[in-house]
Amino acid sequence: MTTIRRVAVYARVSTHEQTCENQLIELRRYVEARGWTATEYVDTGVSGAKDRRPALDQLTTAVRRHQVDAVVCWRLDRLGRNLRHLVLLLDEWQARSARSHVRVSESLSQFVNGASTAAPVDPQG
Numbered sequence: 778m779t780t781i782r783r784v785a786v787y788a789r790v791s792t793h794e795q796t797c798e799n800q801l802i803e804l805r806r807y808v809e810a811r812g813w814t815a816t817e818y819v820d821t822g823v824s825g826a827k828d829r830r831p832a833l834d835q836l837t838t839a840v841r842r843h844q845v846d847a848v849v850c851w852r853l854d855r856l857g858r859n860l861r862h863l864v865l866l867l868d869e870w871q872a873r874s875a876r877s878h879v880r881v882s883e884s885l886s887q888f889v890n891g892a893s894t895a896a897p898v899d900p901q902g
Contacts, residue, residue, distance in 0.1 A: 784813040785817075785845045785847070785848045786817045789855045791825065792822055804850070820833060825854055825857050825859075826857075840869070840873050843873065
């Protein structure tokens with residue numbers, strides 16, 4: 778398995794009245810604790826029900842160019858609220874070598890090569 782070095786951090790909120798900052802604080806802490814280098818992709822004011830979102834589209838392009846080893850997000854619903862879109866997205870990323878999809882705030886905290894590990898992550902440490 779290739780060492781994770783280049784991580785994409787994805788955060789999203791549905792309205793412009795909301796902020797991604799709480800998600801990003803936890804995600805930055807998570808990435809830093811593992812010694813990874815992260816590029817942030819943030820969609821503000823965009824519904825998770827939409828398949829096309831500016832930052833998510835940029836992230837997917839980076840995955841397609843093999844510029845990303847892992848994708849880290851706060852919760853899977855930040856990536857999408859449509860189950861079909863979410864499954865297709867994760868399947869494409871895995872096929873393109875973005876092998877790890879980490880969820881920081883849910884009880885199933887890590888996906889590696891499509892297999893999940895049930896290990897909760899403490900956002901404080």
